[in-house]
Amino acid sequence: xxxSIERGALLKAVAQAQSVVERRNTIPILANVxxxxxxxxxxxxxxxxxxxxxxxxxxxxERAGATTVSAVTLxxxxxxxxDGALVTLSDNAQSGRLTIEAGRSNFSLATxxxxxxPVMASSEYSANFGAKAAVLRRLFDKSKFAISTEETRYxxxxxxxxxxxxxxxxxxxxxxxxxxxLARIDxxxxxxxxxxxxxxxxxxxxGELRKLLDEDDMEIAVSVSETKVRFATPAITLTSKxxxxxxxxxxxxxxxxxxxxxxxxxxxxxxxxxRVATVSSERxxxxxxxxxxxxxxxxxxxxxSGAAEEELAVAYGDERLEIGFNAKYLLEIASQVDRExxxxxxxxxxxxxxMREGNDETAVYVVMPMRV
Amino acid sequence: xxxxxxxxxxxxxxxxxxHPELFDLTIAHMDCDAFFASVEKRDNPELADKPVIVGGGxxxxxxxxxxxxxxxxxxxxxxxxxxxxxxxxxxxVRPRGDAYAAASRAxxxxxxxxxxxxxxxxxxxxxxxxSGTQRLHGAPPAVxxxxxxxxxxxxxxxxxxxxxxxxxxxxxVASDLEKPRGFSVIGRAETVDFLRPRPxxxxxxxxxxxxxxxxxxxIRTFEDxxxxxxxxxxxxxxxxxxxxxxxxxxxxxxxxxxxxxxKGISNETTFHEDTxxxxxxxxxxxxxxxxxxGRAKAKDxxxxxxxxxxxxxxHKQITRRHSLHHPTQVADTIYRTARALFDQVExxxxxxxxxxxxxxxxxxxxxxxxxDLLDPDAAKRAEAxxxxxxxxxxxxxxxxxxxxxxx
Numbered sequence: 148x149x150x151s152i153e154r155g156a157l158l159k160a161v162a163q164a165q166s167v168v169e170r171r172n173t174i175p176i177l178a179n180v181x182x183x184x185x186x187x188x189x190x191x192x193x194x195x196x197x198x199x200x201x202x203x204x205x206x207x208x209e210r211a212g213a214t215t216v217s218a219v220t221l222x223x224x225x226x227x228x229x230d231g232a233l234v235t236l237s238d239n240a241q242s243g244r245l246t247i248e249a250g251r252s253n254f255s256l257a258t259x260x261x262x263x264x265p266v267m268a269s270s271e272y273s274a275n276f277g278a279k280a281a282v283l284r285r286l287f288d289k290s291k292f293a294i295s296t297e298e299t300r301y302x303x304x305x306x307x308x309x310x311x312x313x314x315x316x317x318x319x320x321x322x323x324x325x326x327x328x329l330a331r332i333d334x335x336x337x338x339x340x341x342x343x344x345x346x347x348x349x350x351x352x353x354g355e356l357r358k359l360l361d362e363d364d365m366e367i368a369v370s371v372s373e374t375k376v377r378f379a380t381p382a383i384t385l386t387s388k389x390x391x392x393x394x395x396x397x398x399x400x401x402x403x404x405x406x407x408x409x410x411x412x413x414x415x416x417x418x419x420x421x422r423v424a425t426v427s428s429e430r431x432x433x434x435x436x437x438x439x440x441x442x443x444x445x446x447x448x449x450x451x452s453g454a455a456e457e458e459l460a461v462a463y464g465d466e467r468l469e470i471g472f473n474a475k476y477l478l479e480i481a482s483q484v485d486r487e488x489x490x491x492x493x494x495x496x497x498x499x500x501x502m503r504e505g506n507d508e509t510a511v512y513v514v515m516p517m518r519v
Numbered sequence: 520x521x522x523x524x525x526x527x528x529x530x531x532x533x534x535x536x537x538h539p540e541l542f543d544l545t546i547a548h549m550d551c552d553a554f555f556a557s558v559e560k561r562d563n564p565e566l567a568d569k570p571v572i573v574g575g576g577x578x579x580x581x582x583x584x585x586x587x588x589x590x591x592x593x594x595x596x597x598x599x600x601x602x603x604x605x606x607x608x609x610x611x612v613r614p615r616g617d618a619y620a621a622a623s624r625a626x627x628x629x630x631x632x633x634x635x636x637x638x639x640x641x642x643x644x645x646x647x648x649x650s651g652t653q654r655l656h657g658a659p660p661a662v663x664x665x666x667x668x669x670x671x672x673x674x675x676x677x678x679x680x681x682x683x684x685x686x687x688x689x690x691x692v693a694s695d696l697e698k699p700r701g702f703s704v705i706g707r708a709e710t711v712d713f714l715r716p717r718p719x720x721x722x723x724x725x726x727x728x729x730x731x732x733x734x735x736x737x738i739r740t741f742e743d744x745x746x747x748x749x750x751x752x753x754x755x756x757x758x759x760x761x762x763x764x765x766x767x768x769x770x771x772x773x774x775x776x777x778x779x780x781x782k783g784i785s786n787e788t789t790f791h792e793d794t795x796x797x798x799x800x801x802x803x804x805x806x807x808x809x810x811x812x813g814r815a816k817a818k819d820x821x822x823x824x825x826x827x828x829x830x831x832x833x834h835k836q837i838t839r840r841h842s843l844h845h846p847t848q849v850a851d852t853i854y855r856t857a858r859a860l861f862d863q864v865e866x867x868x869x870x871x872x873x874x875x876x877x878x879x880x881x882x883x884x885x886x887x888x889x890x891d892l893l894d895p896d897a898a899k900r901a902e903a904x905x906x907x908x909x910x911x912x913x914x915x916x917x918x919x920x921x922x923x924x925x926x
Contacts, residue, residue: 299841299859326891327844400892428885473889499892517889
C-alpha cells in the first residue's frame with residue numbers, strides 16, 4: 148500500500164478515528180486504525196467494538212493495500228506536521244512497518260495485520276431515512292445534557308430516539324433523563340422513519356455523531372434496527388450498537404396539570420441563578436425560588452459559606468410559591484432556551500416542574516425540585 | 520485570707536502547682552468548665568451572676584448547668600422540671616449549637632498550636648499528647664497548658680480545667696479533680712496510691728450496668744480491684760476484665776490519636792451457614808442497609824457512596840460501590856443501591872458474609888433533598904421510613920419492621 152494525501156484531509160479522518168478507539172486498550176488491535184487504500188480513496192476505520200467509524204478521503208493511491216497502526220500515534224504525528232504538507236504513507240511487508248513521509252520528516256510505525264482487525268458485522272436495518280444535520284443537531288444537543296452517568300441504570304446512559312405521537316400526528320423524538328431532569332425534544336418525522344424501532348443511542352455515540360452535524364444543510368442518512376443505528380454523510384459512516392435495555396415510560400413523568408406559570412427572560416434568569424449559586428454548598432448547589440406577584444427572588448443560604456439573594460422582574464400571577472432546585476439543573480435547562488422567554492409551569496414545591504421555550508411544545512424539560 | 524500572686528483572685532485557691540514529675544508528664548486532658556453555660560454567660564453579661572441552665576427543647580432535659588445552678592444540685596441530663604424544683608430562680612436558655620461549635624473551634628485552634636496530636640472527645644473536651652513539644656515551644660508541657668487556659672480565659676472568656684498525667688485514663692481523671700479552673704497532676708510515683716481508695720466508677724465507660732456487675736463481685740474501689748488476679752477478672756468480665764486489671768495499676772496503653780473524622784459507616788454480618796439463596800441474601804442486604812441508615816441518622820450524617828461487600832465460601836472478597844448523585848441516610852435508598860450492586864455480581868454463588876457501607880459523608884441537612892422523576896414512589900417510601908423511625912423512637916426498635924428483615 149502506498150498513497151499520498153493532503154495533511155488537512157488526513158488529520159480530519161485520523162482525528163475522528165482516534166477519538167473512537169478503545170482507550171483502555173485491553174485488546175491491542177482496538178487501539179489501531181485500519182487504513183485501506185483502493186482506487187482514488189483511502190478509508191480509515193476505527194472501532195471500540197460498540198462504535199465503528201469509517202472515514203473516506205480522496206488520495207493519490209499508487210499501490211492499493213491495507214494495514215493497521217496506532218490511531219493515537221498517527222494522529223499525533225499528523226497533527227504536528229506543517230499545514231498544507233503532502234503526506235505519503237507506505238507499508239513495507241517485510242519489516243511490518245508503516246512509513247510516513249512529509250517534506251523532510253520521516254516516521255516508521257509498527258503495524259498489526261489487517262486480518263486481525265474486527266469489522267462490525269453488517270446488518271439489516273428496518274428503517275432508512277434522511278434528516279438534515281441541523282435537525283439532528285437540535286434533537287441531540289438539547290437532550291444530551293440530561294443523559295445519566297449512573298451505571299446501575301444503564302438504560303438511561305443514552306438518548307432514546309423514537310417515533311412518538313403528538314397532537315394527533317407523529318414526530319421524531321429524542322428523550323434523555325437521569326431521574327433528576329428530563330429533556331424531550333421533537334422534530335418533524337422524516338419520510339421513511341415511520342417504522343423505526345425506538346433505540347437508546349449511547350452517550351459516546353451521541354458525542355461522535357455531533358462531529359458529523361456541523362453543516363446545517365448536510366443530509367444525514369440514518370438507518371435504524373433493533374440493535375444498531377447508523378448515521379452517514381458522503382465521507383463518514385458512524386455505526387453504533389444501541390443500549391440493550393428498555394427506556395422507562397417517560398410520559399408519566401411529564402406533568403400535565405401544572406398551572407402556576409412563570410415567564411422570565413432565560414438569559415437574565417440563568418445569570419442570576421449563576422450569581423447566587425456562587426455561595427451554595429458545592430455538593431447540593433441548592434437555590435430557592437420565591438415567587439410572588441410578578442416577582443421572583445432567587446436565594447441561597449448555606450450555613451457554612453454564606454448567603455445570597457437576587458430579585459428578578461418576571462411575569463407571574465399565581466399564589467405565592469417557594470421551591471428549591473439544584474442550580475446546575477436550572478442553568479442547564481435555561482441554557483437550552485435561545486429564542487423566546489423561558490416558561491416554567493409549577494404545581495407544588497414537591498412536584499416536578501416543567502419548562503419550555505415560550506409556547507413551543509417541541510422542546511420540553513422537566514426538573515425535580517429539591518428540599519430547601 | 521491573704522492576697523498574693525500565689526492565690527487565685529477569684530476563688531483564693533493556691534495557684535502554684537508543684538510536683539516532682541511536673542515537667543516530665545506529657546498526656547493532658549482539657550475539659551471546659553460548664554461549657555454551654557459559660558458561652559451563654561460570656562455572650563450575655565446579664566446572666567453572669569445568675570444560675571443558668573442550658574437545655575429545654577423537645578426532650579426537656581438539662582444539657583449543661585452553670586456552677587451556680589450546680590450548687591443547688593442541678594446536674595446534666597436531669598429533667599428540666601426537676602432542675603427547676605431544685606433551682607427555681609434559674610434562667611433557662613435554649614441551646615445555641617452554632618455558638619458552641621464556634622467557641623469549640625477557637626479552642627481547638629489554640630490546642631492545635633500546642634501539639635499536632637489532639638483528640639477531641641466532644642465540643643468541650645480533648646486529649647492532647649505533648650510528647651516531644653518541649654524543644655519546639657521552649658517550655659515543658661505543663662507550662663504550655665497553663666498558657667492555654669490563660670489564653671482561653673483572656674481571648675475567649677471561657678475557662679477550662681487541665682489534667683496532666685502519663686496516660687489518657689489518668690489525665691481525664693485528673694482534669695475532673697479540681698473543676699472549675701483546675702490544674703491537676705497525677706505522677707507515676709503516686710498513681711497506685713492515688714487510685715487505691717477511689718471508686719471504680721471513676722473509669723470512663725463504666726456505666727450503671729457495668730457498675731452493677733462490679734458491685735456484685737464486691738468491687739467498689741480500686742483497692743478491691745487490686746485483690747483480683749488478672750485471670751479471674753478476665754474469666755468474670757472478659758475483655759473488660761483485662762482492661763480493669765491494667766487500670767487498677769494506673770496503666771492505660773491507648774494512644775492519643777489525632778482527630779480522624781469518621782470516613783464511613785458500615786455493617787456486616789457473617790452467616791451461620793454459607794448461603795446462595797437470593798431471598799435470604801436480599802433480607803440481609805435490607806437488614807444491613809437499615810443498620811447503616813440507623814447509625815447515619817444517629818450521627819446526623821449522610822453518605823453519597825454505597826458499598827456492598829460479599830465474602831465467598833473460600834474467603835474471596837468482592838466489593839462493589841456506587842456513587843449517588845446526592846447523599847442519603849434513607850435505608851430504602853441504601854438498600855436499593857446495594858441491591859442493584861448485588862444484581863451485578865455473579866449470581867448463584869454461595870456467600871459467608873455480607874456487608875453494606877456508606878461513605879463520603881456529609882451533614883444530614885444535605886441528604887435526600889431531591890426526588891427521583893422515574894421513581895415517584897421513592898418520596899412515599901422515605902416518608903414511610905420517617906414514620907417508622909418515629910414509632911421506633913417511642914416503642915423500641917422491634918416495634919415495627921419490614922417483612923424482608925425477618926428472613
